[in-house]
Amino acid sequence: MASGDDQQSQVLARPTFSEAEAVVLVESIFGLRVSRIQPLPSYDDQNFLVFITTAGAASEGGRLPDYVLKINNAVSTETPALIDVQSHASMFLRDAGFPTASLCYSKKKNITSIISIDHGSVTKSHLVRLLTYLPGRPIAEVPINPQLLYEIGRVAARMDKELEAFQHPSLGSLYRENFIWNLKNVPLLERYLSSVGMGQNREVIEYVIQMFKEEITNKFSQFRECINHGDLNDYNILVESKKLESGESVYHVSGILDFGDMSYGYYVFEVAILIMYMMLESKNPIQVGGYILAGFESVIPLTPVERDALYLLVCGRFCQSLVIGAYSCQVHPDNSDYLLISAKHGWKHLQKMLDLGQKAVEEIWFETVKSYKPCAS
Numbered sequence: 001m002a003s004g005d006d007q008q009s010q011v012l013a014r015p016t017f018s019e020a021e022a023v024v025l026v027e028s029i030f031g032l033r034v035s036r037i038q039p040l041p042s043y044d045d046q047n048f049l050v051f052i053t054t055a056g057a058a059s060e061g062g063r064l065p066d067y068v069l070k071i072n073n074a075v076s077t078e079t080p081a082l083i084d085v086q087s088h089a090s091m092f093l094r095d096a097g098f099p100t101a102s103l104c105y106s107k108k109k110n111i112t113s114i115i116s117i118d119h120g121s122v123t124k125s126h127l128v129r130l131l132t133y134l135p136g137r138p139i140a141e142v143p144i145n146p147q148l149l150y151e152i153g154r155v156a157a158r159m160d161k162e163l164e165a166f167q168h169p170s171l172g173s174l175y176r177e178n179f180i181w182n183l184k185n186v187p188l189l190e191r192y193l194s195s196v197g198m199g200q201n202r203e204v205i206e207y208v209i210q211m212f213k214e215e216i217t218n219k220f221s222q223f224r225e226c227i228n229h230g231d232l233n234d235y236n237i238l239v240e241s242k243k244l245e246s247g248e249s250v251y252h253v254s255g256i257l258d259f260g261d262m263s264y265g266y267y268v269f270e271v272a273i274l275i276m277y278m279m280l281e282s283k284n285p286i287q288v289g290g291y292i293l294a295g296f297e298s299v300i301p302l303t304p305v306e307r308d309a310l311y312l313l314v315c316g317r318f319c320q321s322l323v324i325g326a327y328s329c330q331v332h333p334d335n336s337d338y339l340l341i342s343a344k345h346g347w348k349h350l351q352k353m354l355d356l357g358q359k360a361v362e363e364i365w366f367e368t369v370k371s372y373k374p375c376a377s
Contacts, residue, residue, distance in 0.1 A: 015046040015071045015126055022048045022069055025115070030130050031107045037069070041235075043328070045260070046071040050130070065133045067104065072127040076260070080112060081170040083127055086259040087111055089227070090131075092166050098159060099238070099255045101131040134255030136238030144281050146291045148239070148251050150374050153295025155253050156232055156274050160267055161299060163227040174227060176263040180324060181230060183269045184220065186212045186316040195327035201347060204354065205323060208315045216312050222305045223266035230261035232270070233277040268306040271296045272313035276321070279314075285349045286361060289314065290368025297369060307366070311358040318350040 017025070023034045033053040040047040049065040072083065090100045103111040113128045139152070180188055187209055196202050238255030275292050279285035293302075293310075302310070325343055353361060 014044050014073050017046055017071060019048070022050075022071075025071070025128055026050055026067075026069055026130065029106050029113050029115075029128060030104055032067075038065070040068070044073050045076070046073075049133070064135060067133055068101070068131045070129045070131060072129075072260075074124040074126060077114060077125050077127040079173065080114065080127060082173040082176075083129075083260075084112060085168045085170050085173055086262045087129065088168055089163065089166055089262060090259050093159060093162060093256075096162050098155075098162070099134060099253060100259075101134055101255075101257070104130040104132070106130075134238055134257065136240045136254035138235045139237045139239050139251075139278075140234035140281050142239055142251055144278065144288075146372065147375050149278060149288060149291035150295035150298075150372065151253060152232075152237060152274065152278065153271065153292040153297075154299055155256070155295075156229070156270050156292075157267070157296040157299035159229060159256070160226045160270050166227065174262060174264045179261075179263055181261045181320060182228075182263050182265055183272065183313055183316055183320075184217075184265070186319060187217070189319055189323045192323050192327045195330055196323055201322075204347075204350060205319050207354070208312070208319050208350075211312055212316050216309055216316070219305055219309055220266075222303075223268055223309070224303070224306070225264060226267050226270070228263060228265035228270045228273075229256070229259060230263055230265065230269075230273065231258055232256070232274045234281050266306070267300050268302055268309060268313060271302070272310055273317050275310075276314050276317040279349050280345050285345075286352065286356065286364055287368065289361070290365040291372060293365055294369045294372045295374070298374075307362075310365070311353070311361055315350060315353055318346055318353070322346050322350070 019037050019039065022037050022039075026032055026034050026037070032050075034050060035053040036051040038049040038051075040049060048069040048071075050067040050069050051063065052066040076083065087103050091102055093100045094102055105111060106113050111129060114125050115128055116123050116125045139148075176182060178185060178188065189205065189209060193202055193205060196205060236257040237253060238257065239251040240254040241249045241251055243249050271293060274296075275289040278292060279288045282288045289310075296302075322343055
């Protein structure tokens with residue numbers, strides 16, 4: 001996803017490869033023979049599930065995909081060093097035991113390849129990668145309970161903690177000034193307010209932006225910096241069911257997807273983003289934050305200043321998702337089902353947060369952190 005300045009061009013530069021063209025990419029770049037390919041929903045890149053032809057492979061009906069083909073949009077392709085950092089971060093975390101994807105090497109022994117496509121009057125370049133497939137279902141598709149929320153909070157904190165040891169020659173590229181999805185940049189949403197019209201929704205966004213400017217921006221220097229995944233949403237976290245010794249089946253995290261929004265931020269950003277997206281999938285959205293925070297703080301306790309900022313940071317992420325989703329939908333109405341996922345419940349959840357107010361929401365969250373006892377797994 002893009003900086004504030006590049007958001008429009010990046011949305012317009014979304015790839016439009018056909019399934020047949022995607023097959024050619026896999027076979028020509030990676031030397032693999034494709035038996036079937038299937039498009040996946042995406043925001044501003046293009047993704048495909050890839051099934052490879054192998055001797056003795058299971059029938060197509062019950063077979064899992066082998067890989068995910070990821071084709072970056074033309075704008076993000078202009079920053080290959082950043083994408084290389086994100087790719088190696090995923091591999092670094094996998095080596096450390098996290099359920100993240102590995103990347104496949106091309107015939108030229110690269111994990112990233114750039115292709116150029118002639119569109120008549122203009123030539124566009126796209127960066128292509130092939131990632132190992134991660135099994136599981138998006139957490140958006142399963143019932144959420146306190147234990148699963150606690151586990152997700154722990155995984156997020158452990159991941160940020162592990163990334164403290166990550167090294168790469170282009171690590172500095174993760175300082176992404178004006179990156180529209182970094183929580184620092186909630187005020188940049190003012191450029192896109194026209195996408196939400198002139199009614200109550202716009203007034204809500206304007207109020208949160210103003211509060212963010214007054215209450216949050218002057219606290220950045222007091223937050224602890226780290227590398228954020230930056231997009232732990234309800235479709236980027238996969239889960240699988242497993243049986244406990246008691247015979248009970250429970251879900252556990254089986255995959256963390258999409259490092260494209262990775263950037264330098266703060267620990268409190270990661271947990272705020274996670275809380276916001278998990279609220280979308282809960283029948284009791286306000287309670288969600290307490291269980292996630294309990295898991296996160298079992299690894300990285302927040303400081304008093306970070307805790308005090310959490311409420312407005314969650315509100316700010318709601319605004320980012322709702323405004324940029326609405327803007328992107330105007331540009332790509334054919335992709336509205338995916339782009340407006342957050343809007344289905346997001347507006348009412350944000351309004352509920354504001355109606356209750358910071359003190360009441362914090363009381364629910366922080367009391368849950370004190371009282372919740374996770375189950376042994």
